[in-house]
Amino acid sequence: ACGSSGGQSGGSADDGKITMGFAQVGAESGWRTANTKSIQEAAAAAGIDLKFSDAQQKQENQIKAIRSYIQQKVDVIAFSPVVETGWDTVLLEAKRANIPVILTDRSIDSDDTSLYKTFLGSDFVEEGRKAGDWLVANTQGETNVVELQGTTGAAPAIDRKKGFEEKIAARPDIKIVATQTGDFTRSGGKQVMEAFLKSTPDIDVVYAHNDDMGLGAIEAIKAAGKVPGQDIRIITVDAVKDGMQALANGEINFIVECNPLLGGQLMDLAKKIVAGEEVPPRVVTEETTFTSEQAKAALPERKY
Numbered sequence: 389a390c391g392s393s394g395g396q397s398g399g400s401a402d403d404g405k406i407t408m409g410f411a412q413v414g415a416e417s418g419w420r421t422a423n424t425k426s427i428q429e430a431a432a433a434a435g436i437d438l439k440f441s442d443a444q445q446k447q448e449n450q451i452k453a454i455r456s457y458i459q460q461k462v463d464v465i466a467f468s469p470v471v472e473t474g475w476d477t478v479l480l481e482a483k484r485a486n487i488p489v490i491l492t493d494r495s496i497d498s499d500d501t502s503l504y505k506t507f508l509g510s511d512f513v514e515e516g517r518k519a520g521d522w523l524v525a526n527t528q529g530e531t532n533v534v535e536l537q538g539t540t541g542a543a544p545a546i547d548r549k550k551g552f553e554e555k556i557a558a559r560p561d562i563k564i565v566a567t568q569t570g571d572f573t574r575s576g577g578k579q580v581m582e583a584f585l586k587s588t589p590d591i592d593v594v595y596a597h598n599d600d601m602g603l604g605a606i607e608a609i610k611a612a613g614k615v616p617g618q619d620i621r622i623i624t625v626d627a628v629k630d631g632m633q634a635l636a637n638g639e640i641n642f643i644v645e646c647n648p649l650l651g652g653q654l655m656d657l658a659k660k661i662v663a664g665e666e667v668p669p670r671v672v673t674e675e676t677t678f679t680s681e682q683a684k685a686a687l688p689e690r691k692y
C-alpha cells in the first residue's frame with residue numbers, strides 16, 4: 389500500500405502487499421539453511437514481498453541490511469541477531485522511521501524492549517537444561533566433558549551453556565574440562581576437537597551447541613582412532629537431518645531439538661503487527677529431544 393499501510397509502518401509497497409526486510413545471520417549450519425528456506429517459503433505462501441540478506445555471520449552486515457530496509461521504507465523488519473549486543477542504535481533508527489521490528493531465533497540483551505514488537509524463538513536455556521538432564525541421568529562417576537560453544541556472544545551459545553551447567557552442577561563428578569567456540573560450523577567443531585584431543589586427556593563426553601560442530605567433532609574423533617558415540621559420547625542441539633542420521637547410527641548419543649521452521653509464525657505475526665494488532669512480546673518455539681531409537685523412527689518424515 390502506498391504510504392503507511394495499517395498506520396503502523398512506513399511501508400511503501402504500491403500493490404497493497406506487505407513488504408518485509410529480513411536480515412539473516414548467514415548460512416553457517418544446516419539449521420540456518422532450513423530456517424532460511426522456511427522463511428522464504430512462508431513469505432511466498434503468505435503473499436508477503438520478502439527482501440532477504442545473508443550477513444555471513446557479521447554483525448556489521450546485518451546492521452547495513454537493516455539500514456537499507458529502513459531506506460526502502462519496508463512495512464516490517466525481521467532478523468536473527470548474530471550476537472546479543474550492539475543493536476540499540478540501528479533499532480532506534482527503525483523505530484524513528486515507524487517500522488516495526490520482529491526478532492526471530494536469537495534475541496538481544498537491550499534494556500529497551502520498545503525496540504522490537506516480539507521475539508519468536510526457542511528457549512535456549514531450556515535446551516541446555518535438557519542436554520544436562522540427559523547426561524546426569526546417563527553417566528556414573530567421573531565424567532570429563534569438553535564443550536564446543538556456539539558463536540561467541542550469541543544468545544544460543546550463552547544460554548545453552550547456562551542451562552547445561554545449571555543441571556550438571558548437581559553432580560561434582562561431571563566436569564567441563566575444556567570449552568571453546570567452534571562458531572556453529574562443522575569445520576570449527578572439527579578444528580577445536582582436534583585441539584582438545586591433543587591437549588585434554590580422558591575425554592568422556594562432547595557437548596556441542598549444534599549438530600554441525602558435533603559432526604565436525606566426529607571426524608576428529610575418528611581421525612584420532614576412537615569410536616564416536618562409544619569411546620567418546622556426544623550430545624548436540626538442533627536435530628537437523630545430518631545430525632539425526634549420526635544419532636540413528638550411534639555416533640551421536642542424544643540430540644536436543646531446536647526447531648528452525650519459524651517462517652509461518654513469523655508471517656502471521658508480521659501481518660498482525662502491520663495491521664496494528666497487538667501481539668505477545670514473546671512466542672516460544674515448540675520442540676523436543678531425540679534418542680537414537682527415536683531418531684530412527686523420526687528420520688523418514690523429517691522435513692530438514
Ligand code: GZL
Pocket residue numbers: 416417418419420493494510544572597598599600625626646
Ligand atoms: C539456534 C540458532 C543456532 C543453531 C545453529 O536457534 O540460532 O544458529 O543452533 C545456528 O545451528 O547456526
